Amino acid sequence: MTRLKFQLEATASGSRARAGRFTTLHNEVLTPTFMPVGTHAAVRAQRREDVLTSGAGVLLANTYHLMLRPGVEIFEKFGGIHRFMNWPRSVLTDSGGFQIFSLPGSRSVSEECAEFKSYVDQTLIRLSPESSIAAQRAIGSDIMMVLDQCVASTVERGVAQRAMELTHRWALRSLAARGDSPQALFGIVQGASYADLRAASARAIADMPFDGYAIGGLAVGEGSGAREDCTGIVTELLPQDKPRYLMGVGTTRDLLEAVHRGVDMFDCILPTALAKQGVAFTSLGRRDLRRAAYRGMHGPIDPKCDCPTCKTHSIAYLFHLNKVQEPQGWQLLGLHNIHFYMQLMRTMREHILADDWLPFYRSQRDLLDARDSYGAPVRHVTKAQRQKLKLKLGRYEVLIRDGVGHIREMASGEVMHSVNDPAEEARSLYVEQSRLVERLAKPDAPPLVVWDVGLGAGTNAMAAIQAVEAMWRRAAADGPHAARRLTLVSFENDLDSLKLALRHPAWFKHLRHAAPRGLLADDRWSSAAAGVDWQLLRGDFNATKFTAPLPDVIFFDPFSFKTDSALWTLAAFRELANLLSAKAVELFTYSYSTSVRAALLASGFYVARGRGTGPKAETTIGLTPRAAVDAAGRELSHGRELLGEEWLAKWRRSDAQAPLGTDSSDASWHHAVRAHPQFQTRFVYP
């Protein structure tokens, strides 16, 4: 007999997304649907009325937990979970397989059953396919799940295969154990992240007469790509006329991807679990109430939501409740999240029925994952909106990765600070390595001059200014303080990159400061409080460098040779070395290429290894002779590690020996590198 009358209503064009409906012992459920998790016969911190109002048609309860507390006998006494918790709609009970696998404590699995210790009183509990079904029959759920052996999705193949095969044998025993119960029963597909095992399991389980089919063992260690692949493999093999349920998944974006692959049912603790941490899923992406930007913000947490929370309370109020850890904050945010999930499922269903799923799916993918990393409302960006949002200017465009903006030169594709966090790279490679703050600790010395070659989006310059401002904030706590002034000279021939980044302060957090706009307006910006004078020299560095005060430190961060060729040639470095010959100067650059190092050496710089960043194991520091050695020829390294014989040997073997911009007619550089004092044995180390 068919216990769930599943009716497939529509499948979207260009997708496997489906809309359908099924009838349980209690109600009709429209799919795709989300099932709020009521582990202990209650959704965390939520009243049943509120869960009902959200439109939830099925509640998920955990057999494992309910067996331990209150115990099966209580459900027998009350005639099932519906009467016990006064829930009028459907309940789905899981089998306990996932909890046995995931909760701490010893457990063992045999052909017969799983044995584990109760986390409540440490008694030994045996759970077999038959006893799990017996417990679920007593609980009286509308949909029961078979007992499965759940393993981490990343286990080795042999383990995954044995667990899968046991799950298949247990599935047959579960079907037999159901007997004539009117409750529906779903089989579970296992197979970890192995595509062939997933396919084999889907075929085996699909051959058994279940009322629906679940995909288990995902969201337990694999990445979202592997999860989506497995989901797609399985749904392709499952019968069209039965519902498919992806267990324990996931974020709103995960749901969207799984619906696209033909899944109908979901459960996940995230809406309530993240609410406890202050995180809301909204039509603007995720919003995190721990961010200070929300402290005084008017308006609901989601302007498009009509849940009781959004209709009643401002973001500022929710921020406050979260801040003081008031349980009502958790409740109100959880309520919104459940409503948001349910509304998302209804919207997905409407688009499938209207057969305009694909454009909807594409428009939501990035939006649902967007995060308010910098506290500002997250804007959703479609291709059509890119131009409108002014994401391009001149030769540059903005890229956004994980909520952080990057500037790309479109012709070359080169990205400024292509590491995950440009501000962190600027701090580490340039500000910290140059010991900028230490150098300022000499109040009587003349101003420290820093050249910022390649202003770009102002990342390095602002890292320097912010480090100095932080120094003054720390000093302020200790009373009157004096320090050396900082003269920061930025060189740039195309200010479009800074102008473009300034349009998007949400993604370029370092620009939320008066300095960059002041610099653009007046070509200079000064801070009396922090003792900083920032100047802008427009034009080509090779020409403007002669007009700047001589530096102590150089942040050498232009685009690479293929984009900013003239800055990396032997001739350019020779000219720079001549200009700086009378001064102790340290030059820091991200490049560690053999030819750039050869150019520095051939120009007379000493060359040391710099810190690594992102995928680069090291970078480069160039030192003028006065910065590298004292009058007696002793190294003044400040801990710098000069390149030695080993590098020279590598250079001799290299295909990239020649500095950039040299030709075969002039090989004077070759001798200059080999004969560099840094490689001579007479070089005296202290």
Ligand SMILES: [Zn+2]
């Ligand atoms: Zn809401």
